[in-house]
Every structure is written in structure tokens, then in C-alpha cells.
Amino acid sequence: MTPQELRAQIATGEFDSPTPNCCGGHIQANLVALPKTYAADFETFCRKNPKPCPILEIVGPGEVHTSRLADEADLRDTLPRYKIWRNGIAQAEVTDIHDVYREDLVFFLLGCSFSFEAALMRAGIHLRHAEEGKNVAMYDTTIELEGVGAFQGNMVVSMRPFHHERVVDACLISAHYPKIHGAPVHIGYPEMIGIADIMHPDYGDSVKILEEEIPVFWACGVTPQNVLRRAKLPFAITHAPGHMFVADLKDQAFYQETVNN
């Protein structure tokens, strides 16, 4: 299925599942939509925390169609699931946002680690959540973010277990994609970043970790949802964890030869 076909199925409601295993090799994106009053602070927040919140495209206010990530995709119905936030509480999960859309909304599309999964698989690295047909496991952590205005809090991370011989490979491969979370933020010891029980993720699905495997953690674009809970904005919209915007652009478009952290 092409991203265009997938987004068409999403718009009609035919597809409303998590997207980690969709359209391999294409970029996926997290969504945060906020009234324009908060947009400047949120953009600064993203720029100060580029590992969890790498900005790929900003759309609006007064505009709902992408131009960079995809040619004219309507952000109101091309993600499989949205969360509607009021006063810091996710009040509803919906499959389109036409009825709650407001002209003053600014849409932020942020990089997503699903985007480098195809590169990991091209290197022969197995992804447990893909094998198990699950959403990726995500966790709240104690890793502090740089706060801006109302936007304060801790990082959310995604976790993938790898055979110990492939951990460094996964680290180096993902490092080539700094705009889609880049290298891991932690390798090996969940308790060191405040994760008490690896088998009970705060978002997504739990996956098996085998004896010879090590959990590897990447900054996650669900981080703004953790931050929204604390910011208590009167109104906001996000994607539901794992239910991403699937773009026309391919991962190669974000590959960088030079690797830094």
C-alpha cells in the first residue's frame, strides 16, 4: 500500500490502527495541534528539545493541508486516531477532527522513530513489535526537558529490544536520522531513566524481551502529550500514540552522513 492509499483508507475510516508496520521506508510523524496563542511557545519548546520534538512541518493557522511531508494531505482526517485534549485531559479519541477543528489551530508534525525502522530492518535487525503485530512500547521517564512557558515536563521514550550483538548497530543506524529522534537516549537499564516495570508501558503495547536481548530507548514524539497534561491548555489535539501521519517522503530524505548526538 502506498502512503496515499493508506491515507485515503484512513480518511474513509477503513483503517484506524497503529501505523508502525505501515508503508516501510516512508517517514511517519507525530501530531500536535494547538490554538495559535500557544504556537510560538510550543515551537520554542520543540527547538529546545529536538530529540523528542524534531519539527518536520508546521501547517496553519488557517491551513489544514501538508505541503512538505505529503502533497496536500488534510490533517483533519489522514491520521488513524486523534486525541482531543481539554484542560490537560484527553477527553476523547476520534478518527477525524472535522467537527472540532478551529481556524486558529496550528498543526505541528514531529519526527517519529517508526521512520528509521525500515533502515534497521534493511540491516537485518529484527523488530519485536513488528513480529508480534503490535504497537511499539512507550514509557514516561524521569528525563527532564527544557521548559518553555506552560510547556514543562519529562520525556516519553519508545523501547525496542535487540539481540545484544545488534545494539550498537541500531544505535549507529538511527544516529544517521537526527530529524527523526536520531540515536537512542538510553541503552540497557530502564530503572536508570525512571521506568519501574518494563512489561507495563505507559502507552502502546508491551513486547517480549528475550534473555540475550537489551532494551534500547529512543526519544518519542508522544512527549508533548505528557507535557500537555501538565500545561492544561483549554484545547489541543494530538495523534493517539502509535497512530501516526504517514508521509510521502522516504527515510532517505532525512539521512545525514555526519553523526553527532
Place this chain on the structure above:
Amino acid sequence: MTPQELRAQIATGEFDSPTPNCCGGHIQANLVALPKTYAADFETFCRKNPKPCPILEIVGPGEVHTSRLADEADLRDTLPRYKIWRNGIAQAEVTDIHDVYREDLVFFLLGCSFSFEAALMRAGIHLRHAEEGKNVAMYDTTIELEGVGAFQGNMVVSMRPFHHERVVDACLISAHYPKIHGAPVHIGYPEMIGIADIMHPDYGDSVKILEEEIPVFWACGVTPQNVLRRAKLPFAITHAPGHMFVADLKDQAFYQETVNN
């Protein structure tokens, strides 16, 4: 102290200690010297196992002076300590090899992880063994090598503990130096690579690992010594672990922009 000055002190016997904390920013090298009968097989062995045995320079037979790593350093007395091997047993540790030198010896200088330690320190990463004024900790492992002729066995690794927030940085920085062991071979769980007791290294000194720290393991140029034990060649010479050849070349000479594993 410059590398030239250090090597002069070594040649007179004034300096005979481990070199990890010497001449920061300069390449250091492991030494293996073998009768020329074994040189071709050993060179093939190194090329098939480039992580532990990256060849920096080959000198001889009939020649004892470097030309690439340093301008005319006599390899018979410019390393602080040598081991003399007979039939797979290290029979003596000496400070020069003038009296056992033979015209048929071929000297292999192999990359050493001390060479990227300056780059780690430039990034503000602390090195416990440097702080404690010790040799680095090295361990035999269960990581199998690709065997060639008599040269068979398992990898030796060096270990450095880092605060968990700097582990990925250390991984990425060292990855830029593929000719000096490059990225780590393992992160986090010593038992997974056959290390039963992290506090009792097989070579070098043990160092403290703090609660917030994770041990990171690099392929080590002591690997050929493990292999020599099994190969039981009638005669060979190596450096003593940690007592390296300190070169004129700087780490920048081996920096590579492109990072692969």
C-alpha cells in the same frame, strides 16, 4: 611530554608504566612481532577481524623502525614493556627486546582504544581509569573470532564505565575511529559476552563502576595475545597489556566522517 620525549624515556628505561594517560590526542598501538613464516596468516587473521586487530603499520622482516606512525622509532625499545612468548606461554616481561630480536621478525602495529580517549575527554566524558591513575580493565570474552591457520580464539575487550547519559555519546564518538577499534562491541551486560566478574579483569586494573554508570566494551588489541596462547608458536613478542607504542600521529589523522559498524 611529546611522544618523541616519552619514547626517549622509554628507550633509556626511565619510563616503564602503562600508557593510557600519556600524550593525549596521539595514537597508541598494540604490538605483535612474529617470525615471517607466520606473518601472512597473521595478516589475514587481522584483516578478517578488523575490530580487535586493525592494522596501522607493518615493519620488517629485516627492519625495526616505524615510518608511518612515527618517524624512525626503533620498535625494539620504544614500548615500555614487552612479553616474550615461547610455545604459547608468556615467559618473560622485559623493557627492551634487543637481545631476543631476530632478523626474521615482522612487527604488526595494531590500533588501540587509548587513541580515542582524548576525543572522549574533549566531549566532557570522564574516564575512570584515568581519574584513578590506572591501566584500563581488559577481559577475555566468548565473542568468537574468524580463525586463520593457527590463529583462532576469542576476542579480548577493554571496558570503560560511563554515566548512563553519556553512553551513546561515547559510542558515536568512538565510531568515528574505525581504524582504532571504532564503536563498542557491547554495551551494558558483561555476562552476555562471557565476563563472569567485572571486578576481576583478565588484564590491566579493575576500576569502580558507580550506580548510575553502565560498562561499555570495546574490541581490544590484546586479542592476539589470547590467540597466541592457543597458537603455541615457538616464538613471538607482544607489548605487555596497556604498555603501548605511542605514535607521533594524532587521532585526527584517523577520524572518519562516515560512521558504520
